[in-house]
Amino acid sequence: MTTPTFDPTSDGQLADPYPTYTSMRDRCPVLHERNRNVLVVTRHEDVLRVLHDPATYSSESAVKAAAGPEADEVKQVLAEGWSLTPNLTESDGAEHTRLRVAVNRVFTPRRVAAWEPFIRQTAEDLIGRFAADGETDIIGSFAWPFPLHVVAGILGIPPGDVPLLRQWSHSWLRLSVGGGEVAERVECARDTIAMQNYVMAMLRDPGTAGEGLVASLAADRGPDGLDDVELMRVVMNLIIAGHVTVTRSIGNGLVSLLEHPSQLAALRDGSVPAEAMVEEILRFESPVQGLFRTVTRPTELAGRPLRPGDRLMVHFGSANRDDRALANPDTFDIGPRAGRNMLAFGHGIHSCLGAGLARLQLRVAIPLLFDRLPGLRLGPPDGRRRERLVIARGYDELRLCWEVP
Numbered sequence: 001m002t003t004p005t006f007d008p009t010s011d012g013q014l015a016d017p018y019p020t021y022t023s024m025r026d027r028c029p030v031l032h033e034r035n036r037n038v039l040v041v042t043r044h045e046d047v048l049r050v051l052h053d054p055a056t057y058s059s060e061s062a063v064k065a066a067a068g069p070e071a072d073e074v075k076q077v078l079a080e081g082w083s084l085t086p087n088l089t090e091s092d093g094a095e096h097t098r099l100r101v102a103v104n105r106v107f108t109p110r111r112v113a114a115w116e117p118f119i120r121q122t123a124e125d126l127i128g129r130f131a132a133d134g135e136t137d138i139i140g141s142f143a144w145p146f147p148l149h150v151v152a153g154i155l156g157i158p159p160g161d162v163p164l165l166r167q168w169s170h171s172w173l174r175l176s177v178g179g180g181e182v183a184e185r186v187e188c189a190r191d192t193i194a195m196q197n198y199v200m201a202m203l204r205d206p207g208t209a210g211e212g213l214v215a216s217l218a219a220d221r222g223p224d225g226l227d228d229v230e231l232m233r234v235v236m237n238l239i240i241a242g243h244v245t246v247t248r249s250i251g252n253g254l255v256s257l258l259e260h261p262s263q264l265a266a267l268r269d270g271s272v273p274a275e276a277m278v279e280e281i282l283r284f285e286s287p288v289q290g291l292f293r294t295v296t297r298p299t300e301l302a303g304r305p306l307r308p309g310d311r312l313m314v315h316f317g318s319a320n321r322d323d324r325a326l327a328n329p330d331t332f333d334i335g336p337r338a339g340r341n342m343l344a345f346g347h348g349i350h351s352c353l354g355a356g357l358a359r360l361q362l363r364v365a366i367p368l369l370f371d372r373l374p375g376l377r378l379g380p381p382d383g384r385r386r387e388r389l390v391i392a393r394g395y396d397e398l399r400l401c402w403e404v405p
């Protein structure tokens with residue numbers, strides 16, 4: 001029996017990675033992927049085991065997909081700014097707790113709920129810009145700008161700076177995930193430094209941040225008193241993690257609903273709550289497919305011995321399709337089981353800080369798109385292009401059409 005090949009950026013797996021994940025779970029649940037020198041953990045039970053044992057599985061370099069040292073040219077540019085880590089995602093133990101406690105104090109469920117009118121208005125305004133056109137690339141016209149305007153508004157960043165945030169975030173991610181040409185990484189490093197300086201300027205002069213979350217964080221630094229650099233990393237985490245994930249969920253969710261008309265009908269006639277739809281779109285095509293952990297002490301997982309320094313990829317996208325945790329996981333079903341054992345937001349101490357905000361945005365935006373764009377349907381097949389990424393699943397382009405009176 002041959003070992004399955006994990007290659008989510010190949011054409012075949014980009015189109016449909018799920019048969020490969022099924023065979024990995026069945027035959028090789030901790031699979032060594034040689035190119036990236038990483039062990040891919042695909043079963044729901046094993047993913048949970050790793051996430052709940054942060055002492056054995058460190059979050060240092062949790063977003064770094066490419067192995068190997070950084071080029072000197074890139075290091076030189078980065079030396080002009082502040083270290084990118086430890087940030088929330090890539091920290092452990094007491095360091096992580098310090099950061100998380102400080103941000104939890106200002107990012108409360110009550111505050112998130114109060115943002116709903118602003119979120120709805122942001123979605124309405126953006127849809128108003130293209131509703132009369134009858135067709136659009138929904139990724140460019142809505143799925144990118146919507147969560148970025150939301151996160152910018154929440155933080156107190158002026159809407160005019162949103163295009164900068166998009167470019168900087170893209171660069172930070174490219175740099176943190178690793179890989180690519182050195183010249184491109186140098187540019188990404190420059191953008192990252194520009195983003196650091198921008199956020200630092202807001203923190204040092206909180207008046208510029210209006211009444212947003214940046215001003216709140218600067219005023220209430222938590223019981224341990226985070227310094228400006230720590231806060232700057234927290235704010236960058238919020239900006240980056242807070243939009244690319246929602247962008248991908250919107251694209252993935254629209255395609256899942258349009259390809260399953262009976263499920264869309266159930267959402268439209270109100271027989272299923274929008275909350276259940278959100279859980280199922282996140283489970284079915286998880287926007288964050290996987291992130292990384294580093295083994296700190298000898299252990300074993302699914303019968304495989306692990307040594308300190310081994311790198312694991314915890315595969316949320318596969319765990320969410322594991323029939324050991326959920327019956328018929330390859331069926332898109334927004335019915336009562338939606339949300340059961342769902343791991344798209346991770347689990348344990350690093351579980352998504354913005355899950356409530358993400359759910360709210362998706363619950364508002366997706367039904368609104370169907371309300372405002374009558375007869376919404378998929379455009380031509382060549383108007384759909386997937387992002388070629390190992391850690392994420394989404395679209396670069398997604399053309400949709402609808403009726404215009």
Ligand code: HEM
Pocket residue numbers: 059062088089090100151237238239241242243245246249282287288291316343344345346347349350351352353354355357358359
């Ligand atoms: C559908 C959208 C989203 C998805 C699928 C998602 C997914 C995730 C996942 C899987 C993790 C866990 C990382 C790990 O275990 O290493 C995470 C962490 C995180 N997310 Fe989200 N996220 C989303 C939206 C957001 C939003 C809107 C924000 C904030 C505005 C946000 C902020 C964060 C932060 C700060 C962390 C790090 C938490 C920690 O390490 O303590 N996310 N997210």
